[in-house]
Amino acid sequence: MEYSLRYLGRSHVEQGPYRSTVTFSPNLSRERVWFDGELRDPLRFREAMSALHEVVVGDHRFQRRDKSAYEAWKKQKIQEQSQLRATLLDRARVQAAQEIAKQAIPANLEGDFRRLHRKYWDARVRWANELARNDPQMFRALVPCDPVISVADDVVFFEAFSKDESSYGCLYVDREGFVGGQDAGLGTTNVDYSMALYERFQALRTYRTTRLHLDPRGFDVAVEGKADYREEKIDLPPSWLRGFGQISATSGLATESVKLDTATIYSLLVFLRRNREKTGPRAIVFELRRGKPPALVLQPWGMRLESRGPNYEGTSDQDVKVWGRRRLSVLARLLPMIEHVEVQLLGNGLPSLWVAKMGEMRFLLALSGWTTNDWTRGTGLDLLSGAILSDEATRQNVWTFLRSARMADRATIAAELGKKGTEIAGALHHLGREGQLLYDPVTRAYRFRQVIDAPDARKVMTAEPEELTKGKELFLGARVAVGKTEPIPGNKRYLSAKIAGETCEAIVDADGLMTRAKCSCHHFFKNGLRAGPCRHLLALRLTAQGGDELRLQSASLGGGFIH
Numbered sequence: 001m002e003y004s005l006r007y008l009g010r011s012h013v014e015q016g017p018y019r020s021t022v023t024f025s026p027n028l029s030r031e032r033v034w035f036d037g038e039l040r041d042p043l044r045f046r047e048a049m050s051a052l053h054e055v056v057v058g059d060h061r062f063q064r065r066d067k068s069a070y071e072a073w074k075k076q077k078i079q080e081q082s083q084l085r086a087t088l089l090d091r092a093r094v095q096a097a098q099e100i101a102k103q104a105i106p107a108n109l110e111g112d113f114r115r116l117h118r119k120y121w122d123a124r125v126r127w128a129n130e131l132a133r134n135d136p137q138m139f140r141a142l143v144p145c146d147p148v149i150s151v152a153d154d155v156v157f158f159e160a161f162s163k164d165e166s167s168y169g170c171l172y173v174d175r176e177g178f179v180g181g182q183d184a185g186l187g188t189t190n191v192d193y194s195m196a197l198y199e200r201f202q203a204l205r206t207y208r209t210t211r212l213h214l215d216p217r218g219f220d221v222a223v224e225g226k227a228d229y230r231e232e233k234i235d236l237p238p239s240w241l242r243g244f245g246q247i248s249a250t251s252g253l254a255t256e257s258v259k260l261d262t263a264t265i266y267s268l269l270v271f272l273r274r275n276r277e278k279t280g281p282r283a284i285v286f287e288l289r290r291g292k293p294p295a296l297v298l299q300p301w302g303m304r305l306e307s308r309g310p311n312y313e314g315t316s317d318q319d320v321k322v323w324g325r326r327r328l329s330v331l332a333r334l335l336p337m338i339e340h341v342e343v344q345l346l347g348n349g350l351p352s353l354w355v356a357k358m359g360e361m362r363f364l365l366a367l368s369g370w371t372t373n374d375w376t377r378g379t380g381l382d383l384l385s386g387a388i389l390s391d392e393a394t395r396q397n398v399w400t401f402l403r404s405a406r407m408a409d410r411a412t413i414a415a416e417l418g419k420k421g422t423e424i425a426g427a428l429h430h431l432g433r434e435g436q437l438l439y440d441p442v443t444r445a446y447r448f449r450q451v452i453d454a455p456d457a458r459k460v461m462t463a464e465p466e467e468l469t470k471g472k473e474l475f476l477g478a479r480v481a482v483g484k485t486e487p488i489p490g491n492k493r494y495l496s497a498k499i500a501g502e503t504c505e506a507i508v509d510a511d512g513l514m515t516r517a518k519c520s521c522h523h524f525f526k527n528g529l530r531a532g533p534c535r536h537l538l539a540l541r542l543t544a545q546g547g548d549e550l551r552l553q554s555a556s557l558g559g560g561f562i563h
Helices: 042-056 068-102 109-134 136-142 195-201 238-250 262-274 325-337 392-405 410-417 421-433 454-460 466-476 522-527 535-545 548-556
Strands: 002-008 012-015 019-024 034-039 148-151 155-161 167-174 178-185 187-190 209-214 229-235 256-261 284-288 295-298 303-306 318-322 340-345 352-358 361-367 437-440 445-448 480-488 492-499 502-508 514-519
Touching (some): 042 155, 042 195, 042 325, 042 361, 167 325, 238 421, 238 437, 256 284, 392 445, 421 437, 480 535, 522 535
Parallel strands (some): 019 209
Antiparallel strands (some): 002 229, 256 340, 284 295, 340 352, 437 445, 480 492
C-alpha cells in the first residue's frame, strides 16, 4: 500500500545550557495534532524513547542469503590465486629469505597486528553508522513507517512496530508527567523520525529543563513554498499494517495477568545475556500456582526464577509457555526506573504483553509467539476473540462514540449504545483490527486512535483468514454433528462433535472462548492452538454460540459472508 507522509522541517532537539526542547514534526496529511509541555523527568523519557527505538529497528528474523553469486566469485578467485601462487612462489621465498637475513622479526608483531586490525574494524563500524544516518533508503529499510504519536486528555503516547513484524512498543507518558499547563490538540499523527534524532535524545539531562513540542506550525502556513517542506511516498507492506491492527485487537482479549518484581526481570535478562542455548526448547515457562508468587523456568537449562512480587490469584493452577525472550532485551535500559512489570499471557505459544510501570510513564512491549510466526500469520489472533461476528451498524456506532468520547471501557460503551456486551466486544475487536482504536491494558479502556484512515484500513487490514472462512462454510453447510454437551464447573461447557469426518472436543466459557480444545485434523496435529483454532473447532464454536446472526447475514447476501 502506498502511504503519503508530508512534513515541514525535521524533528530535532534544541539544546541550551539550561534548557532542551524536543520538537517533533507531525505528518501534515493527517488530522491537526499538537502538544507543548515541560517534562517532569527528562532522563526517564530519554531511556524510554531509547527502548522504543530498539523496538523500531528490531529485526530478529533469520536472513537466508543467496550465495550462488558469491560461490561463483569464490571459485574464480581460487583459480586466479592458484595461478598466481604458482608464478610467484619461488620469487616470494627468495625475497622473504633475503628480508629475514637483513633484519630481525619485530618483537611485538602480534600485538601491533591486533591493534591495527581493531582500528580498521572500528572505522568500518563508524562508516556503517554514518551510512545509516545519511541514506534515507537504507533507513526506510530499517523503519517501514515513522512512529505514531497520539495526544489524549490524560496521556501522550508513542507507538512503533518492528521491521520483522514480531514486536510492538508503546510509551505512555501521563499528562501528570509534565510540569504546569500544557497546550494540546487531541488526535493521532505520524512524526518525522531519524537516526540523528535518536542520537540527540541521548543528550537529554536532568539539569536541563526539557520541553516536548509537537509542532503545529505546518498546519497554518502554505507549506508548498517552504524549502524545508517534503513529501514521502512509501510502500507499506500489507502484513506490517495488519500486524499493527492485530495488536490493537489482541490487547483487549482476556488474559492471565502476572505481576513480576524488577529483580526477577533483571535476573532473567542477565541470565539470557550470559547464556546462549544451542538446542531447544527455548521457552519461558510461567508456573502459576494460586496463592503463590509466579515462577519462571528458562528452557533448556531448567533455570528457575522465583518472583518476589504479589501472589498469583488466577482462576486455576497452570503452566504457560511463551517464546520471544531474546526480544525482551529492549527492557534492559529501563531496569533502573521500573517499579514492576505486569505480564499478560494469552496462552501457550501465543503473544504476551509486558507492561513496565515507571512512575508517570509506562512502557508496553508486545511480543508475538515467536519471531517467524508474527502478528499477521495464521489465524490465532483473529480467532481468539469469542465474538467473531459484528454488524456494520454496531461498528459504526462504536466508532462514532469513541471518536467523540476519545476513551471508554466496554461496559460504558455498551450502556451508552444499549447493546449487549458480546455485540460490543465483536465491534471493538473488528475496529481494533482495522487500526481505529487501541486497548490500554492499564486503564482497561479503549482509546480512539487511527493508524490510517478507515477506508484504507478496510482494504488492507481486515483480510479474513482461510480457516475462519472455511469454518463458517462448515457451520452454514450443517456439517456439524454435536455428540455431547454438558456443563462443567466454572460456568463452562464441554462439547464434542463430528465435523466433516473429523472428531472435535472443546471446553468453552460463558463468552464462547475456548480454554481447551482438540481436533483430529492435520492443522491441529501440526499447530495445536498456537496458530489459532482449526476450521472444525471454529464451526463447533459457532454452533455453541448459536450463529443466528451469521445465518441472517449469509441469507441476505445470497450465501456470501460479511468480513
